Amino acid sequence: MTSLEKPATGADIVVETLERQGVTHVFGVPGAKIDKVFDRLVDSSIQTVVCRHEQNAAFIAGGIGRMTGKAGIAIATSGPGVSNLATGLATAHSEGDPLVALGGSVAVADRLRSLHQNLDAVELLKPVTKFAAEVASPSTTAEVLSTAFRAAESGRPGAAFVSLPIDVMTAPAECKSISPRATPELGAGSKKTILEAARIINHARNPVVLLGLMASKPAAANAIRLLLDEVSLPVVGTFQAAGALSEKEFASFGGRIGQIANQPADELLDDADVVITVGYDAIEYWPSIWNRGSDRPIIHIDVLAAKIDNDYNPSVEIIGSIEESLSRLTPMLRRNAISERAGTFLKRIAADRARMIAEAGTYNGSPVHPLRIIAELQKILSPDVTVCSDMGSFSLYLSRYLTSFRARQVLISNGQQTLGVALPWAIAASIVRPNEKVLSISGDGGFLYSAMELETAVRLKANLVHMVWIDGSYNMVGVQEKLKYGRVSGTEFGPVDIVRYAQAFGAIGHHISHAEDIGPTLQKAFETPGPVLISVNVDYADNFKLFEAVHRDSTF
Template sequence: MTDKAGSAATQCGAEMIVRNLVEHGVTHVFGIPGAKVDRLFDALVDSPIETVVTRHEQNAAFIAGGIGRITGKAGVAIATSGPGASNFVTGLATANSEGDPVLAIGGAVKLADRLKLTHQSMDTVAMFQPITKYSAEITSPNAVSEVVANAFRFAEQGRPGAAFISTPMDILSMPASGPVLAGRPLPDAGAAADEAVAEAAALLEKAQRPVILLGLLASRPDVAQAVRGLIARTGVPVIGTYQAAGAVSHDLADRFGGRVGLFRNQPGDQLLHEADVVISIGYNPIEYDPWLWNVDDARRIVHVDVVAAELDTHYVPAVELIGNVAASVAALTAKVGKLARATTLEEILGDYHAKRRGDLLEARSTSKTAVHPLQIVRELEKVVTPDVTMCLDMGTFHIWLARYLLSFRARQMLISNGQQTMGVGLPWAIAASLINPAQKVISVSGDGGFMMSCMELETAVRLKCNIVHLVWVDQQYNMVEMQERKKYGRGSGVDFGPIDFAMFARSCGAQGIAIRSADEIAGALRTAMEAEGPVVISIPVDYSHNHLLMEPLARLGETSAAA
């Protein structure tokens, strides 16, 4: 940083913000400048932070959220006042729902103009309060460090989420002084109270059919490691929500009963239904509504989390282990031994693994111009090695992949299910590539979701990201169509026209490959994985088997749609 930005005596508010970001370990910021916040972008030039200009503020927030999910440290996005800041809304709501730490900084009109009907005047602090953990305005240049430090602490502590700071235009230019309040580690909670751990252990020892339900915090590397110890020690069957992908290691795959979410019709739902005790670890009801999986309230719940449970008629824990989740799981593991294996649960586990293998082996499309979803999954299995990160957008494809494509590394597969946000796939992939530039990232979207963030393909090209992005093409908002068809017997408002995605990719400077048959998938993936820089592969998909995704299991009765 230059003397101009580094001098506490002469720096302005914008330079003070940048100084704080540097001291908090920020290496990249994502966003779009504007007149109300250009002083901040100017100050970034004199810092070691790389400014990544995006093509839309929503995607800047998505990329920052991806940084937060993978690293545990808040990613940072910056936008100008008015519509620049308001474009953050979907990105911050998504991050807050998914437990991803993000700090968004939005420009604002001068303090004296806040109550006037002037250009780009907007109460963004009030706007973001319902969808963030922290929303505040810097009203004095000498309060910069306090506001920034607290924003980072709120975003990263406990159950992580989003924080927003409003920066009035005049505050950015005023002289600023004071210490930087960085370098102070967050106080780390210890394990849950010994009495609660002992009570949970006793409940488990008496259980006839215990099952572990993993939530989004379980996919954090430290928690995943502790979870694996618990599974290995007890032998208890384990399932996960979509966001818990990767928490179970490959050597424990025989204990894994699949993922649950959206529709109550999976083997994992059978396991939950048969369970007399459910140990929920890092689970948030937003991932999968309790009324869907705890139908008759017949099972006792051990809630293991960093925060107390939000009580629900169908989610009233018998025991709560509140504290550091990894430490609480480790403490519980130390108090229990190998638990008896219930025949009913073992049969369900066996059926799950057999059906998954059979479905993948037998899947074929009856269409001559489109590919069965599981034919794509089969080929992806061959290239998704432990060092490859996957980022899934939202759509029907996301259900097929969540159910059939396994992952065994914490945070290897990024999935959204809190807000079910379309458009996150490519921005998350950019984040993953920036964090590990030597590794390949595979992102997947439908043709509808891709067009919501496709402009960032140019950003990925500019950053030389090693991304392979698959676009599943069917010219519909298919996940909506699937559910409309089940409810009403027809689709409505879901159709749109074709786009040549390979040509679009080339127009952005990326490589583009158009698949025409299942036989071409393996070669296209091989070419893309060996290429440098972004590659887009478009694949025509046969979704005629979608009804299977919603079919009820006889033992559970009629499924319920939650999407």
């Protein structure tokens, strides 16, 4: 180092580490306790995307992680800056999305003093992350960050948080950035467990495969398709397993299940004498709903051991790489035909599906029936379209009835079931998949949780279309309250003019008045550069049917 060169600071090491990890974008909101990192980002290869709320920065970063498998980066200042990250981190943690969040902090010596924006962020965020730690000295900056990346991206991915005290960021680093190494790859599960799983499946009367969120990772999805191309097994999937199967395996697919056990696929699953779960986590669909009181064998195939509870106690656990385990298991299976009983279920499900599609096309008028919107969306869901779903009644329609044949094509929140994720995820998709069409969907309740990020989308010139289903209420909550108590409480709110809202941010807005306008409006929106908002008034009169005929004694 010459006399004119300044020593590297902790902030320099942070930015160098991000670059070494292949980070191209960071998303966040600046502040005094983190401004040294923001300053050093200016001279880096990384694009800093200023967001309008830290929670949305974490949502965008989580979306980046879900689509790429590499941790997205959110950055915030101390105090409320890092506390605003909590919901985004909890969502990524529950959804299996790799995310590393960086938060500013007061100086180490000031930790116990009563200062503004002083907060024990590490303790706050430990429950919603895989890893949370503070860089307590300049010499540990690189190793703490490297550990955070490894935690976020390995095993079942999730969220990690690193607290960066301002004095450590401005002090000489006393360390060098660490070159990332390839994450150790898991092999297949043990030969013993694979042999035992094969024995159970081969002797089963009516085994059924239950796909979970990790099954929709591209490598796992490919292995599942190869298995089903060789072995005849009926399949159901949680909402987050969307896209795990291709059209070739669709005849074996009973449908998506989750939240309420009232789908035809629930009957198929309930009738199974053996259940093979692949990449499944109980948070997606509680075992107390789909397996209550059952002692049938469960084969658990995942990167992590099962979380045992009263209704989920697998007979065999194949722990390791899902794709490697399936590739070893596939040639050992001897099932050339789906059982007659399961085949009957699948034929009925296929007939019901065809009938629903035909009926959906007949729903006309205004407001528009949800199934008509789904039918129109299905027409435009080509392989080059990414769909990002928020949470609400509409998400049940999307999750149950919109068919996807590409892994991670449809992004759904089904862990924390978080309101407000759709638009931030769409921004992430416009960055990760710039040559694709991006459609995000929310209700008029969830839309305003993150609608301020429309300005971010406009600034980024993000090519995305966001559709808002309007009914003037938190309908999903209201329907359930009505069924439980005979009345609703706290679910109504006032209107927002979506077209004017779009125009206020420099975006384009359209309103759909009639069902026949859905297709042409979507086509026009996709052909328009930059963000486009579309509003449509929805007829939710039939929504009580989403919660009818609840299977077993499930609660919601």
